[in-house]
Amino acid sequence: MIDALKKIWxxxxxxxxxxxxxxxxxxxxAMFNMxxxxxxxxxxxxxxxxxxxxxxxxxxxSFLLISxxxxxxxxxxxxxxxxxxxxxxxxxxxxxxxxxxxxxxxxYFNENNLGEITGITTxxxxxxxxxxPMVLVNMMSGFIDSIVFLLMILVYRWxxxxxxxxxxxxxxxxxxxxxxxxxxxxxxxxxxxxxLVDALLEQLQGMLIxxxxxxxxxxxxxxxxxxxxxxxxxxxxxxxxxxxxxMQEMVLRMCSVGIMLFALYSYFKGEMNLLTxxxxxxxxxxxFSGLESAGSAMSILRIVSSSIEDANRTDDLVQMDSxxxxxxxxNHDIIFNNVSFSYEKKKILDGISVTLPDKSFTAIIGPSGSxxxxxxxxxxxxxxxxxxxxxxxxxxxxxxxxxxxxxQISIVFQKVYLFQDTIENNIRFGKPExxxxxxxxxxxxxxxxxxxxxxxxxxxTVAGEGGMNLxxxxxxxxxxxxxxxxxxxxxxxxxxxxxxDPENEDRLQNAIEALTKDxxxxxxxxxxxxxxxxxxxxxxxxMKIEQQGTHDELIHKEGIYRRFIAExxxxxxxxx
Numbered sequence: 001m002i003d004a005l006k007k008i009w010x011x012x013x014x015x016x017x018x019x020x021x022x023x024x025x026x027x028x029x030a031m032f033n034m035x036x037x038x039x040x041x042x043x044x045x046x047x048x049x050x051x052x053x054x055x056x057x058x059x060x061x062s063f064l065l066i067s068x069x070x071x072x073x074x075x076x077x078x079x080x081x082x083x084x085x086x087x088x089x090x091x092x093x094x095x096x097x098x099x100x101x102x103x104x105x106x107x108y109f110n111e112n113n114l115g116e117i118t119g120i121t122t123x124x125x126x127x128x129x130x131x132x133p134m135v136l137v138n139m140m141s142g143f144i145d146s147i148v149f150l151l152m153i154l155v156y157r158w159x160x161x162x163x164x165x166x167x168x169x170x171x172x173x174x175x176x177x178x179x180x181x182x183x184x185x186x187x188x189x190x191x192x193x194x195x196l197v198d199a200l201l202e203q204l205q206g207m208l209i210x211x212x213x214x215x216x217x218x219x220x221x222x223x224x225x226x227x228x229x230x231x232x233x234x235x236x237x238x239x240x241x242x243x244x245x246x247m248q249e250m251v252l253r254m255c256s257v258g259i260m261l262f263a264l265y266s267y268f269k270g271e272m273n274l275l276t277x278x279x280x281x282x283x284x285x286x287x288f289s290g291l292e293s294a295g296s297a298m299s300i301l302r303i304v305s306s307s308i309e310d311a312n313r314t315d316d317l318v319q320m321d322s323x324x325x326x327x328x329x330x331n332h333d334i335i336f337n338n339v340s341f342s343y344e345k346k347k348i349l350d351g352i353s354v355t356l357p358d359k360s361f362t363a364i365i366g367p368s369g370s371x372x373x374x375x376x377x378x379x380x381x382x383x384x385x386x387x388x389x390x391x392x393x394x395x396x397x398x399x400x401x402x403x404x405x406x407x408q409i410s411i412v413f414q415k416v417y418l419f420q421d422t423i424e425n426n427i428r429f430g431k432p433e434x435x436x437x438x439x440x441x442x443x444x445x446x447x448x449x450x451x452x453x454x455x456x457x458x459x460x461t462v463a464g465e466g467g468m469n470l471x472x473x474x475x476x477x478x479x480x481x482x483x484x485x486x487x488x489x490x491x492x493x494x495x496x497x498x499x500x501d502p503e504n505e506d507r508l509q510n511a512i513e514a515l516t517k518d519x520x521x522x523x524x525x526x527x528x529x530x531x532x533x534x535x536x537x538x539x540x541x542x543m544k545i546e547q548q549g550t551h552d553e554l555i556h557k558e559g560i561y562r563r564f565i566a567e568x569x570x571x572x573x574x575x576x
Contacts, residue, residue, distance in 0.1 A: 007135045009307045011128070013092055015085035022085070024142045025078035026297060030145040030290065032070030039063035041279055043145060048275050082133040090129040093120055093311055103319045103402055119197035120314065124307045134316040137219045138293050145232030145290025153283065159266075160259055160280055164287055167255030171248055171291055178244035185237050186306040192226070193231035194310075199226035216430070237303070244575055252288040259284035320384050324401045329393020331358040332408065332489045334379060339388035341371075341378060348374045350543040352388070356536070361521045363531040366540035372524045376492045376539070379522070380409050393488070410488040414495040414524075416475040423452055424459035426467075430486035438485060445515070446481035448474065450488050484515050491516050493523040537561065 010177055039060040046056035087120040097120070153161045203223045263280035266272035272280070334356040341349045348371045356362045364372045377383060378390055381397045390397050393529055398404055410430065418426045427439045434442075439459065443449040451474055469477040483491065493512070525531050532551045538548035539560050547559050554561040 004109060004140070004307075005136060007305050008132045011093070011132065011308050011312070012089045015089040018081040018085040022078045022081040022133070022137045023144075025074045025081065026137060026140060027144045027148075029071055029074040029078065030148045032067050032074065033145065034148060035063045035067035035070070037279075037283065039067070040282055041132055041275075044278055045275055048278075082137050086129045086133040089132075090125045092326065093125060093128075097121060097311075097314045100314060100317050100319065104317050105320060106422060116194050116198065117314070119194035120311055123193050123197060124310050127307045128304060128311060132308070135304050143290070145293075146288065148282070149287045149290070153287070153456040157272075157276065157280065160283070161261065163255050163259045163262065166475065167252055167288060168291060170251045170255075171288075172252060174244055174247045178241065180246075181240055181244075182237065182303070185233070185240055186303050187309075189230075189233040189237055189303065189306070192230040196230045199223040249290075252292065256284040256288065259287070274432060283410065320381065320398075324399050324404070326404045327393070327395055327400050329395060329408075331393050333358040333391075333393065334490070334520060334522070335391040336375075337389045337391065339378065339390060340386045341374060341383065342386055349378075349541055352545060354538065354545060354548065356520060356522060358393075358520055359518055360535045361523070361533070363523050363525050363534035363537045364540060365525060365537065365561065366546075367530060367560075370540040371543060372540050373494060376411070376494060376522055376524065379490070379492065380411060381405055394505050408488055409490045409492060410483040410486045411492045412476075412479050412483050412494065416467065416472075416479040418463040418470070418475055418478060420462065420464065422457075422462055423455070423478065426463055427481045430482035430484075439481075442481040442485035443478075445484050446477045448477035448481055451477075480512065480515065488519075490520045491522070493521070493525075494526055499535060539564075 009016065009019070042056045042060040042063070045051075061259070097117070101117070136142070146164075146488050150161055150164050150168070153164060171186060199222045203220055260281050263277045263284075267274065267277040336352045336354045337353040339349055340347070352375070364375060366372050374383075378385055379392070379397070381390075381402075382398075384398070392400075392405075392408060400408075419429070424436070427442060428434050431438070432441075436459075440449060443452055443459075452459055452461070461469070463469055463475075463478075467478075493516075523530065523534070533538055534551065536548060537551060537554055538545050541560055547554055547557070547561050549557075555565060556562075
């Protein structure tokens with residue numbers, strides 16, 4: 001239990017102060033709560049003694065008013081401090097996870113890890129935000145409340161204090177057993193929640209396929225299984241808690257009954273006067289209220305602790321070394337020096353050595369899965385090479401900080417992703433400080449100004465998640481506008497014209513030529529028009545560079561490139 005509380009305390013980080021204030025306010029709340037008992041005492045004393053004046057009533061009313069006002073104020077500020085702590089400590093963790101994800105290898109972002117990290121940053125951290133401060137503060141405040149009661153009773157009637165002490169000890173023992181028993185089930189519940197998020201994401205992302213193949217209600221076995229497992233995990237945890245919750249309740253109720261019976265027994269034996277007897281009976285109903293509040297918090301302590309453990313696992317993510325230097329080289333030649341790379345156990349590149357000169361245009365072609373995109377991703381250090389090195393401007397990419405490396409590179413992906421934001425902000429993503437005029441100029445260069453202006457809100461139109469409100473060609477052109485605005489010295493184009501309609505292809509080709517002027521350009525391409533004018537063409541096959549040269553050099557050599565051109569010409573000439 002102490003270990004679990006320490007995890008919450010450590011997780012709170014900069015918010016420890018607010019948690020401390022909330023606990024302190026809980027102590028003040030308990031003191032104001034005691035005033036209610038004092039008010040009852042004065043009323044009963046006046047009644048028993050037959051007092052007819054208004055003084056006892058005024059004293060009791062004053063105590064009640066002070067108690068109500070004090071509890072209202074302290075509870076308000078305690079909740080504010082607690083809520084502030086919960087929100088900001090989780091916000092800091094989410095920001096920390098986001099920053100770490102920028103430096104992990106791209107291989108981390110497979111489907112399973114996507115579901116796991118999504119579950120951590122949403123469901124799991126939501127639980128921490130809503131429950132961790134409440135658990136910590138309620139437990140501390142509940143214990144303080146019970147201790148204040150106990151100290152007051154020990155001074156007032158030590159025999160009753162024994163009943164209270166026994167009740168507290170037995171209650172904590174039952175709670176401790178429950179907490180230990182939940183250690184095995186709580187992680188299973190967290191795992192079930194993560195798998196549910198993963199299955200739900202997969203279902204949503206594959207909805208187009210599900211509808212296209214009429215699999216509605218049939219292709220959701222994984223999701224149904226995940227929902228069933230999540231339900232079972234939660235039910236198992238509740239089934240575990242139920243008998244212990246009953247035992248907790250019985251312990252406190254029996255101790256309360258013990259206090260009442262002792263008070264009545266002492267009264268009838270003449271060892272306790274009527275006022276003390278009545279006050280003892282009244283106290284028996286409220287003495288354990290703070291402890292019950294603490295116990296309710298303790299019942300979910302293990303879940304909170306397990307959630308924090310899951311969130312803290314992100315601290316151990318494998319990160320590429322980003323402790324480099326802020327470099328800005330004078331030239332931007334790219335050198336592959338005996339580079340090898342594997343995705344897990346599958347080798348993709350083997351001993352690649354090539355130099356891409358500064359301000360040259362290199363086209364890369366090859367069969368699907370040959371490693372074309374991988375070469376480009378290694379330049380941007382989305383992954384680290386297994387062997388060898390990649391140099392930009394004479395510096396190993398590992399020598400750059402992440403920021404300075406990416407400032408040298410603009411990438412236009414074949415599969416474009418736009419954020420749930422305005423068209424203008426999606427273009428400005430390439431250069432956050434750019435003005436509206438700069439954004440429009442980039443959009444015009446990328447041949448997308450006209451279609452943007454035809455949208456309901458023009459540049460203020462929201463693209464939708466992933467750019468769902470736009471066609472593939474429109475997204476591609478916005479992506480090129482983003483790259484034009486960034487104006488980096490190295491341009492990587494992954495089949496940038498793949499989704500562009502024929503009437504805009506020529507204009508977009510001109511825009512790409514403007515984008516790539518006086519830059520070091522690497523283009524993954526499949527079209528003859530695209531590769532014909534490259535300074536060098538690299539043909540990747542079977543993990544190696546099988547051919548390299550200009551179009552005129554390679555077209556006269558037997559090999560993949562010559563077959564590639566022949567196949568493209570045949571495809572172009574084909575008619576229905």
